[in-house]
Amino acid sequence: MSLTLSDIDRIANLARLEMPPAQAERMLTQLNGFFDIVEQMKAVDTNGVEPLAHPTAVIDHVSLRLRPDVASEPNDREANQRSAPAVERGLFLVPKVIE
Amino acid sequence: MSQKQIHEMGVAELAAAIADKQISAVEAAQALLARAKQHQNLGAYLAFNEDATLAQARAADARIAAGERGPLLGVPLAHKDIFVTKDFPSTAGSKMLQGYQSPFDATVVAKLAQAGAVTLGKLNCDEFAMGGSNENSAYGVARNPWDTDRVPGGSSGGSAVAVAARLAPAVTGTDTGGSIRQPASFCNVTGIKPTYGRCSRYGMIAFASSLDQAGPMARSAADCATLLSVMAGPDIDRDSTSLDHPAEDYTRLLGQPREGATAAQPLKGLRIGVPHEWLNWTDDEGLTREDLSDDVLVTISGALQVFKQLGAQVKRIQLPHTNLSVPAYYIIAPAEASSNLSRFDGVKFGHRAAQYDDLIDMYKKSRSEGFGPEVQRRIMIGTYVLSHGYYDAYYLKAQQIRRLIAQDFQQAFTQCDVIAGPAAPTTAWKIGEKGDDPVANYLADIFTLPASLAGLPGMSVPAGFGAGQLPVGLQLIGNYFKEAELLQTAHAFQQATDWHTKTPEGF
Numbered sequence: 001m002s003l004t005l006s007d008i009d010r011i012a013n014l015a016r017l018e019m020p021p022a023q024a025e026r027m028l029t030q031l032n033g034f035f036d037i038v039e040q041m042k043a044v045d046t047n048g049v050e051p052l053a054h055p056t057a058v059i060d061h062v063s064l065r066l067r068p069d070v071a072s073e074p075n076d077r078e079a080n081q082r083s084a085p086a087v088e089r090g091l092f093l094v095p096k097v098i099e
Numbered sequence: 100m101s102q103k104q105i106h107e108m109g110v111a112e113l114a115a116a117i118a119d120k121q122i123s124a125v126e127a128a129q130a131l132l133a134r135a136k137q138h139q140n141l142g143a144y145l146a147f148n149e150d151a152t153l154a155q156a157r158a159a160d161a162r163i164a165a166g167e168r169g170p171l172l173g174v175p176l177a178h179k180d181i182f183v184t185k186d187f188p189s190t191a192g193s194k195m196l197q198g199y200q201s202p203f204d205a206t207v208v209a210k211l212a213q214a215g216a217v218t219l220g221k222l223n224c225d226e227f228a229m230g231g232s233n234e235n236s237a238y239g240v241a242r243n244p245w246d247t248d249r250v251p252g253g254s255s256g257g258s259a260v261a262v263a264a265r266l267a268p269a270v271t272g273t274d275t276g277g278s279i280r281q282p283a284s285f286c287n288v289t290g291i292k293p294t295y296g297r298c299s300r301y302g303m304i305a306f307a308s309s310l311d312q313a314g315p316m317a318r319s320a321a322d323c324a325t326l327l328s329v330m331a332g333p334d335i336d337r338d339s340t341s342l343d344h345p346a347e348d349y350t351r352l353l354g355q356p357r358e359g360a361t362a363a364q365p366l367k368g369l370r371i372g373v374p375h376e377w378l379n380w381t382d383d384e385g386l387t388r389e390d391l392s393d394d395v396l397v398t399i400s401g402a403l404q405v406f407k408q409l410g411a412q413v414k415r416i417q418l419p420h421t422n423l424s425v426p427a428y429y430i431i432a433p434a435e436a437s438s439n440l441s442r443f444d445g446v447k448f449g450h451r452a453a454q455y456d457d458l459i460d461m462y463k464k465s466r467s468e469g470f471g472p473e474v475q476r477r478i479m480i481g482t483y484v485l486s487h488g489y490y491d492a493y494y495l496k497a498q499q500i501r502r503l504i505a506q507d508f509q510q511a512f513t514q515c516d517v518i519a520g521p522a523a524p525t526t527a528w529k530i531g532e533k534g535d536d537p538v539a540n541y542l543a544d545i546f547t548l549p550a551s552l553a554g555l556p557g558m559s560v561p562a563g564f565g566a567g568q569l570p571v572g573l574q575l576i577g578n579y580f581k582e583a584e585l586l587q588t589a590h591a592f593q594q595a596t597d598w599h600t601k602t603p604e605g606f
Contacts, residue, residue: 003483007483011483011486014486015437015466015479016463017463017470017479018464018466019467027475027479030536030538031476033536033538034480034538034541036538037425037426038493040426041427041430044503046503049499049502049503050499050502051501051502052505053498054296054309054554055295055309055505055553056295056296056342056554056579058502058505058553059509059579062342065335067335072336076202079202081447083199083448083449084447084448085445085450086451094446094458094461095455095457095458096457097458
């Protein structure tokens with residue numbers, strides 16, 4: 001399997017990255033180099049092997065917790081918006097999406 | 100004033116000198132701040148806030164004056180810039196977060212502060228902790244004090260430099276695929292990554308959520324044990340993967356002979372397993388690791404001899420899926436990274452491009468300007484392997500192989516108590532030497548990735564020097580929750596050797 005430049009364009013769009021042609025070429029070479037070493041995974045028989053998400057689940061059952069659906073943090077809007085690129089009257093500003 | 104200078108003291112010595120009022124917390128912080136600033140050419144620190152540091156130090160001095168004592172009370176530390184902090188900018192080594200001011204402290208940072216530790220500043224790292232050389236930082240390289248033309252390793256490169264160059268007695272780091280153990284190895288530092296889920300990830304800027312773990316780096320296993328005892332413990336409401344296991348005192352076994360052992364042979368009865376797949380065995384013609392350099396092999400073999408003298412039994416074990424850890428990890432980690440990093444959209448925080456056409460263009464330009472090349476590569480890999488039609492072939496398959504790797508370890512731990520081997524196949528390389536060839540960089544993580552994928556606690560302990568007087572670290576891996584036993588083993592080694600006390604010339 002080998003990726004093509006059109007794959008790179010498609011993936012870059014999904015990832016919301018801008019990829020000028022020269023950079024896309026380079027990315028293509030590097031990603032194909034990487035997927036060459038991924039090929040060895042194919043030879044491994046993983047039939048019936050349960051995927052492992054939380055590592056300690058290999059020795060013990062791990063269940064993800066749910067906490068009560070109540071606000072646990074104080075309202076700290078000013079501090080939270082301090083590093084926002086554009087804010088007005090407590091609102092995040094984005095470019096116009098509806099004409 | 101004691102005879103030793105402040106920067107020459109480790110955590111235990113500093114805490115004792117401060118508790119005995121030989122020096123104040125303020126004096127300790129001032130001395131180390133001055134020293135850190137004097138050595139800024141090493142690129143270890145990314146940010147200082149002297150007012151905040153001295154305020155914390157004065158608060159510690161007040162607690163001491165009120166009669167309080169504690170193993171970290173008044174001790175200056177520094178944090179990898181992957182932990183968010185209220186009093187210092189938090190950048191993750193990325194242009195994306197230049198100047199970012201967090202509204203809160205990471206749990207690990209808050210716990211250390213509650214124990215009275217004083218924050219000196221924030222430490223350089225590979226961007227979003229992606230890399231093994233610190234060359235991927237948007238704020239410049241960090242330099243290895245053992246040879247300033249060489250990398251300190253990464254991603255916790257600034258952390259390792261700060262400890263090695265005596266710019267802090269101890270620091271925090273994070274380890275996703277080896278980011279504590281490999282720089283510790285390259286810089287002659289002791290570092291431990293605990294069992295996955297032991298330290299809260301709350302406030303640790305996320306890279307790969309099923310792998311990221313915080314841990315301490317210091318000049319000895321004993322100092323690491325002191326820090327880890329404070330850092331670890333459940334954080335049930337704030338980290339859904341935090342393990343519901345009570346905090347413990349990781350210093351409790353230090354200096355204790357094992358059951359049935361003696362003072363001369365404190366590790367008698369300890370079974371140390373050395374993976375068949377990791378070393379070049381002289382009696383095995385079928386297996387050669389061409390990536391393992393001779394000086395590392397010789398140094399590790401020497402360390403294993405020390406363990407035998409301490410009474411341990413060294414035996415061969417098998418980790419047959421070792422080589423698959425590179426592809427499995429470099430599928431899983433980028434997949435999780437691409438999800439985690441989707442939050443950087445130029446809207447709520449982080450970099451926003453100055454010019455753009457519309458919302459989508461704003462996302463794309465902001466992200467392409469804010470993320471460096473390695474981060475973009477991993478986002479591309481992750482986006483691809485999670486995209487429609489490829490999930491089963493890559494992500495699911497990698498998670499299945501991850502279980503096989505974890506099962507290998509459980510099989511091995513039926514035959515041994517601790518696993519030992521190199522932390523990295525080579526010593527530190529020259530800055531720029533590996534270029535940005537991702538495959539060459541990824542393959543260098545071969546010995547740290549297996550324990551990361553399995554979520555096992557792992558350490559790197561100074562074990563001697565290879566060619567060019569460059570440090571070599573011995574990796575020790577324990578079973579889940581066996582951090583205290585690992586630290587006991589490392590401490591016994593450090594009682595019998597003095598590698599960990601060696602300081603680079605000029606520091």
